[in-house]
Structures are given as C-alpha cells and as structure tokens.
Amino acid sequence: MELKNKKWSEERFLEERKKVLGQWKTGEDVNLEDAVEYLKSLPEHKNFAKRLIDAKRNNKTLLQPRAGVALLEEHIELLKYLQDEGGADLLPSTIDSYTRQNRYEEGEKGIEESKKAGRSMLNGFPAVNHGVSGCRQVLESVHIPLQARHGTPDARLLSEIIHASGWTSNEGGGISYNIPYAKSVTLEQTLLDWQYCDRLAGYYQERGIDINREPFGPLTGTLVPPSISNTIAIIEGLLAAEQGVKHITLGYGQCGNLTQDVAAIKALEEQANEYFKEYGYDVELTTVLHQWMGGFPEDESKAFAVISWGAATAALAGATKVIVKTPHEAIGIPTKEANAQGMKATKQMLSLLREQNMENSKGVADEIQLIKKEVKCLIDNVLKVGEGDLAVGTVRAFKNGMLDIPFAPSIHNAGKILPARDVNGAVRYLSYGNLPISDELKEINNKLLDIRAKNENREVSFQMVVDDIFAVSAGKLVGNSN
C-alpha cells in the first residue's frame, strides 16, 4: 500500500480492518456498530477528550499515572487504588512488552504464569488478550477516563479493542512508537499502521464520539532537544488530523531547565495550532508534560524532589496533563503505594502553583522563538523532500538524517546528532548531523555551548554528552565538575 498523507476512504479502512481483526482470536469480538453504541452510552465524565478540554478551559493540570499488570482483577484493583487513593484525574493502562510486539501467544502464557505465580509476570496489561469484554470490565470498574499507553509499532488490533471497550484515548504514533521502540521496523510500515489507528479514531469521531490521540512526546527520553520532539509531535498531530482526529494531546518530556521546558510546551501549543490552522484542521489541542524521563536517584527523598520539579514545571508551563513518576523509579516497576505517593506529591505541587505562571519571563519568550524557528526549519524541509507530502517527507527525511532522534535504537534513524546541555542546563545541539537547521540558529546554539566549554575550561566534545547523561544519577543537571 502506498504511503500518502491523505485520509483513508472508509472502504480502504474497512477492507484493511478485516485483516487486522484476524491477528488474534479476540479480534472477532470487535463490532463497530456495537462499539459506537457502547461509546455513546458512556457518561461524559468517562470521556478522555472531554475531561481534557474541561481542564484546559479551567486552566487546570490533570494528573495521570502509569500502571498495568497482567491479570484483570489485579489490574482493576490497581487502577481503582490510583483513582481513589492516588487522586488520578485520568487513568492509564500500560500495555505489556509482548503485546507491544504483537506476540499475543506469549501474552497468553504470561497471563497463565501470572495466575500460577500469584503476581504479575508481565510488565503491563495485555489488553488484546483480555479482549473487549475484559477491557470493558476495566472501564466499568472506574469512574474516570481510560487511555492505553504502550510503545507498539503496530497497534491496530490493540486500538480496535480498546476503543470498542470505551477507552477514549490512545497513545502513540508512526514515528514516536517506532524510532525509540523498534530496531528494524520500517517507517513506511508504522506510518501506515498508525494512519489506520488514527482513521479508526476518525471513524468514531465522524459518528459523534470524541476520541483523544496522543503522540508520544519524550521519544528516547534522554537529552532530546525540544525542537526535535516538538517537530515529531507536530508531524504526528498533522498526520492524525488528516485521518479525522479532532482531539489531540501533544507531549513533551521535561528536560530540567525551567525556562526551556516552559518555553517548549508553550511553543508546541502555539506552533501546532498554527500548523493545524494553516492546513485547515479543526483540532482541539491539549498538552502533556512527562516528568523527568531520565535516570532517577535511588533514594526516595531525592526521587520526590525530581518528581516535584516535574510537577512544578508542568504547573508553570500550564500543561493540560502531567504524567507522573514514582519514588521507586530507579528500582523498577513501583508498588501501587509508591505510585500513589508520586501522585500525591505531584497534586500538592499542582495545587500550590495553580495560580502561577512564567508569562513575565523574557527568557521564556526568547526560547519560544528559538524553538519555533528550529522546528520550522525541520518541518519546512520535510515537506520539501516529501514534495508536499508530510508522510512521504517524514520517511525521506529520516532516511537521510534530516530528521534524527538522539540515542534511538532504530536502524532507520541516522543517529548523527548529539545533544548537550548549555551553561544553564538547557539542551542544545552539539552536533547537528544532517539536520537542515539554519546557520543563524546554529550560531546561537554553538555560542551557548562555547560559553559552557569556556566555563568548564575544556573543548565542546562528546565527553560533555557522556557527562550530562551521567550527571543526573549524581543528582545534577549539567555534567560539569562544580
């Protein structure tokens, strides 16, 4: 099938759909008419898109944890705990690694073994295995909206099952769930597969059902320059909008420098809206900030500080939603109690800072301009190499390193760019690889890193990158010797 950034006809979608539903036995329980009816029967307060819009109107930042276990009952118990005790505004179901690789047979085994072991042997909830009936049971056990969060290159069947179960939001995208999550799946393939997921959301939207879609903002989660993640987010937002998605949440992973982080969220919102408008898409845009995605301190008190800093950043940036870390982050999958602790700290910070923002900061204003200009260079070029087609352009741009995500595992990513922190801890470009960023902008970047080099009395070098990556486990943002 040829990749084009063009809305799939309903015929093409329904044709493709037959194959998708055959991927695993639970596919046959997905009935679109029944699903439409079910979704329409749900109360407004279980609709993800509506909850987000409401928060945006009221200038509130919503709280969402990450969580998922193998067995239905345990998963429900976990989500209810996070809802009641943790005070979640929105619930996730984090999907296990087998499902992410479409290895449903192994998911089945994981469920069996978990039953035997009396604890989850999977690192998430195998939604496809549990099927529509299981997933509906989850939704009906809680009283707030549900979203699938995963990292699945081919999430077509998963998307069918969760939406038919009343889960009104789906995380992911053809770039953001490929380049950071896969080794050799082609971009053509994942872009097509995510067009399918978006078209499915569009199908429901056409029938008056608001479905929220959320490209995965943080990408590799490590020193990703904001203009890279904003570019990918905006491209995925535009691709989704083309397929008829009207409720989009664009995300960003906290880098640690307050000025840059607030600017990145603001720039993302402004610029995405500009592009949506330019292309005539009528989209309700909201934003999400992911608390620090890098290494966490093992000590729980220190972890609380890192979590709190992410919460403060989300509040001051005015993000619509914040994805919460836990004090167990450094040691693996958290207990439900630790999960709730991270949420309580976050909620406390959000309420404390409810009335504050960074609107009077010249630093933020300057940074917004810088990010937007860099993003414009990158997106303009994608459209150029795609001869006007955003999807085609994306594939070609990645092929020749004109889009490039630092430290990504995919062989379809050039991996030529290198980021490093400047003297204030903001993430800058140390090496541009083949990114078509203008000389003017490069000069700004270079100067900022030169100041750091001078400060630290050394050359701008790869060692800075290494030092920055190791800095946070030592509790610092910038890998200097101070």
Add this chain to the structure above:
Amino acid sequence: MELKNKKWSEERFLEERKKVLGQWKTGEDVNLEDAVEYLKSLPEHKNFAKRLIDAKRNNKTLLQPRAGVALLEEHIELLKYLQDEGGADLLPSTIDSYTRQNRYEEGEKGIEESKKAGRSMLNGFPAVNHGVSGCRQVLESVHIPLQARHGTPDARLLSEIIHASGWTSNEGGGISYNIPYAKSVTLEQTLLDWQYCDRLAGYYQERGIDINREPFGPLTGTLVPPSISNTIAIIEGLLAAEQGVKHITLGYGQCGNLTQDVAAIKALEEQANEYFKEYGYDVELTTVLHQWMGGFPEDESKAFAVISWGAATAALAGATKVIVKTPHEAIGIPTKEANAQGMKATKQMLSLLREQNMENSKGVADEIQLIKKEVKCLIDNVLKVGEGDLAVGTVRAFKNGMLDIPFAPSIHNAGKILPARDVNGAVRYLSYGNLPISDELKEINNKLLDIRAKNENREVSFQMVVDDIFAVSAGKLVGNSN
C-alpha cells in the same frame, strides 16, 4: 540604660557583662581571653561566616536543618547524623523553650527528667545548662560550623556561652526575637539586650574572629508581606553592624509565589547592601531562605512537594543558605531520619537547579522595585520618628503602628495590618493599619487585591485572610474556591 543606635563602648559592654554572667552558674566558666584563643584555634571549615562567604563566591546554596534535644550525647548523635547522613553543610542547635525564657532551673529539671525518661523531655538543646564545656564538646564532635537557633528575647548569656564554645553564628534580633516570640517584653529591653549580643560578636570580630549574625527573617511565618520582613531584617542588620558585626545573614520566609519570593531575596540583598554602604558599614552580607513556615500537609508525599518547592525557590533566588523542613512537619518534632529525608530532597533540588535563575524575568524585576519602594517608605519613616536614631525610631514606630507585624503575639505590636494573597498567590496588603506606605504603592496593592475579589466574585474582606490561612492545609496557596 538609654537606648541609642550607637556602638557600646567596651567599658559599658564589660560592665554589663558581669551581670549577664551571673544569670546562671555556668556563666562563670565564660572567659573572654580563653574564648578568643579557643576560637582562633578552630579550623576554618568550622567557621560559619567563612563557609557562607565561600558558598556565596561559588554561587552555591547551603543546607541547614533545625534540630536540638535535651541531652548532650543524644544531641551530638543527632547532629552527627544530620551531618553524615543528611548531608548538612551547616549545623544548628535549636534551643529549648525554657532557655528561651531564661528559666534555667526548669531546663535543669528537663535534663534530669530526660535522663530518667530515656528520651528528650525538652524541645531543644539547653545550651546554657550544658555550659561552655558541653557546648565545646558538641562543636568538637562535628566537622562543620555550628549556629544557635532559638527565639530568645534576652539571649545575652546564651550568646556568651555559645560563642565561647566556638559556635560562630547566632540567630535572632531585638525585634525578630521579641514581637513574634513574646507577649509583653518591651522593645526597648530586647533591642538593648540584642545590642549586647551584637556587641559581643563585635568584640570577637575586633580580635580577628569572624562571627556570623542572623536576624530571624520569617517573623510570624504566616502571610508576612515581604516589605515588612525585609524592613525588619534590614533594621536589625544595621543595628548589628553598628555594634561591629561584619558577617550578617538576612533571612526571608518563603511565601509561596515564586516571582515574589525570588524578588524578595534579591531586593533584600540589594537594599541591605545599599543601606550598609550609605551608613558606611563594611559588611559581608549573605541571605537565607526559610522553606514554607506555614501549616504543612500531614501526608508525607505532599510534605515532600512543599519542601521541594522551598528548595527550588531558594535555588532560583540564589539564596546563600536554605533552612530545611521535614516530612514530619505537620505532626511535630521530626525523627532524625525524617530530618535527613527533608535534607536529601532539598539537596537534590538544589543540585538540579544549581545552574538556573530567574534573571530574565520582568515579573521579578518589577516585584523587586515594588518591595524596595515599600521598604524605603517604612525605613525612612522609622528614621524620621526616631529623629535620626534607628533604634529609637523602631520603638516609636512599633508604638504607633508604623511598624506592624501581622498576627504577632506581642502587646507592643499594633496588629492592625492584614495581608492577603493576590490572584497569583503573592502576599499583598489588605489593610495597612498605620503603615506609612505611599498612596502610589497602596494603589498598586489595592488593584491587585481588587482583581482577586472580582475573580472570586466577592468583596475584599477579612474572610479572604481566613481563607488564605486555611488554604495551605488544603494544599493550596490562594484561599479561593477554584
């Protein structure tokens, strides 16, 4: 003795001293010559003033907990734990309530009862009862500088004993340890008594020994407008400088609005230096931010967020030192483990934000100007009513409500002003009482509260004050219904 803001002659000081040392039997062990020799023999890294200057030069924020128990061995154990496990840069000895009221007999009983009970029956370390030998033992058991923190209207004997024991910093002042801590002691008396304490520090300073003095910044700790606390801090700084103190740390209690808090610390530093220069005092000025002094949430995760916000504020304000709260704050005196937890969270935040500041914020710049102008109104007037004498003017200004601290217990405080938060959570004047603040500045204040009133669809009223005070136990900064 007549109160004047004039350096005491050494004769007057030594004459007064005889009476002071007779207040309790341990007074007779204080020998100034021996003390000078002892202080000179101490290594530089145990000198409080030197440690602060070093931090200021290196743009670092130091960590100091609060802690004190009745018995010597337990107190040493506690301080060593906070030093080694908590990572304190500076150590306190929080003094018990009996000592603060000069009730040494009862302190003695408290020590005896603590020995019998096997746990501290006093809420701090009774330094006077332990005398020079005990206090020196404390100093010799740790490897960082020591400060006495208390709330003692008449701290003359206490100051004699701690300095002779090598503790190179003393908190307090004639206003800040009277109005918020006493009911009926006169200001004339406490100003004289703190002139003594300052003169004692000046005595050592003349002999080449750096002694740090720290007026108590947060006052009543609840909704104190920054211009009130900055005014008191600057007055106490000037009074100390007159007595020969050269190392002064001025403090401020976090109010919760980042812009205002950063501005308050910056304004305090700028303006104090301006006054020191104007009056020809050669002072090494440093600053301290006290983490949130109001009510704390009982939940420890939430408490960590409040602590972290204080730490972030200290870092972004560039305070030289931060006084740390603990996750047990809501429930009383913390365990040493909880104390260390608060410190670890704070240290993590300080290192993360080491490279960041708010220099590019117009909001901060505007707020600095506002605070400085209000402070100038207040201090100019103190000098006016004092006919040029700052000490005399202070007494007179308090007498007629031209200096006034909200919610203070002292009958010598007018208690006519009322603070409330504006729409961004910054603390403003709701009622000025008799404060000589210019109409221009009043208008700015009034407008800010009018916006809030309009926003909340109610009148500016005392109910706002009540709501603001109760807001934080509900996890919020502003007592609105959002």
Add this chain to the structure above:
Amino acid sequence: MEAKIVLGVIGADCHSVGNKILDYAFSQEGFKVTNIGVLSSQEEFINAAIETNANMIVVSSLYGHGELDCRGFKEKCIEAGLEDVKLYVGGNLVVGKQEWEPVEQRFKEMGFDRVYPPGTKPEVTIRHIREDLGIEDLGEQYEMRSIS
C-alpha cells in the same frame, strides 16, 4: 443568651495566628470576646472569666504540650465557681503523630466540652458555640463584612 468568651493560648506557647483569627471571627459573629493572648496560664484564663462574667473559655494549644498545660483546668474552674462555664480546647494538642479519637477522649475526660483537631475552621466552632449556648443564628446580619 449572649456569648461571652475568654480566648487565649495556654502555657509557654506563643503561636498567635489562630488566636487572632478566632478573635476576629468570633467578634464578627457578635460574640463578646476577651482575648488574653498567648503565653497564658490557667489562672489567667480563670481570672479573666470571672472578671468578664464569661460563659465560655476557648483554649488553644499549638506547641504539643497541651495535655500537660490543661491538666486540672476543669477542677480549678469548679473551685472558682465556674462549673457552668463551657470549656473548649483545640490545636496541636499532643506531641507527634497520634490517633485523633483517643486524644479527643482524653481531653473530654479532663472536662472539656469540645475538642478540636488542628485546621478546624472557625465556622465549625461558631456553630458549636451557638448550639451549646442556645444562641440563635442571626444569619445575614452577621456575615463577614469588608474591612478594607
């Protein structure tokens, strides 16, 4: 019936914020308040109650020594002929984290009519004062007024 309240902070405690708030809230409500402030002894409470012919004493304690400071208070009131004076107490009454119910129970056994945990809003206490003294709520008339 009119509410005539003696208000103060007991013992060596100088926490004054709540005291000021209660003073204002009670006065706004039309209650007659005699505020003896912080650092007040049992004797000072009792003397003030006798002098003002009070029918209620409201004791605050924020520094954790409330139990010690309040011991024998009811007995002293009875000795002074104040057996009918209502006794309220509230604040951080004990040191460290303890369950609330036993604390409340202990203070009730000590003779206090109402016992409040930290963070109690003035309107709660005001409602109880009305109930216990049989005072009608005059509603609108005594609503908080603007003072700016």
Add this chain to the structure above:
Amino acid sequence: MEAKIVLGVIGADCHSVGNKILDYAFSQEGFKVTNIGVLSSQEEFINAAIETNANMIVVSSLYGHGELDCRGFKEKCIEAGLEDVKLYVGGNLVVGKQEWEPVEQRFKEMGFDRVYPPGTKPEVTIRHIREDLGIEDLGEQYEMRSIS
C-alpha cells in the same frame, strides 16, 4: 593484544542510550566495536562474535529481565567454541530493589567475568577491558577528542 568487542542489548529490551554511549567510548579508546544494538538474542551475540573473531562480548540489559535473558549464555558460548571470549554484563539486571552483592554473585556463577550495576561509567569498564585483555593504556593518544 587488540580488543575486539561485540556490544549489544539483550532480550526484548530497546533501551539504547547506554549502548550508544558505550559504542562511542569504546571506539574512542581504540577498541574494535561491533554493535549489534538493541533487541538482540544470545544467538545474535554469538554469531557476531564468531564472524568478527571477537575476544569480548559486552551485554547490556536495562529492563529488569536480564537474569532470564542471560541464562545459559556461557554454555552456548562454550558450545560455539567461544570459551575464551570474555563475558561482561551490566545495567538494571533484576526487577525491583535487590542487594547488589548477591546479584553480582549470581551473574558470576552464570559465567560472566564482570558484572556492573546501573550508572557505571564507561571508564571503569574500559579499565577492566585493558586489564582482562592485557592491553596497554596508550594514554594521551586516545583521549576524548572534540567532535563538534
């Protein structure tokens, strides 16, 4: 002797940051690196080692299933005639919080020559590689160079 290293992330793990850092650091050091990347099976490690005549395999595992993924690795190496190839492993090797010493011990018993906790800096591993393969440190010559 020359260091010929096969580097990769084992199992269903797609954590790639550390892998990229090690690749760069080892290469800068003058070691010959064959990086098979993330999502690599035991067989892929072994095949790469045979093909490149490697004398060392460095395995990363960041997602907590390292113990499961590494079981039998040494035995497979021996079967493939790679008994002399040094085996290193490092990362978040187990799920949840565990004491380090027993973890290290288990992996040593599984046949790994060196076992590293999370956050180990590349220079530590580089020093061990030199020691274990008997490679001289050429010092200055191989210092990190500017690449900007």
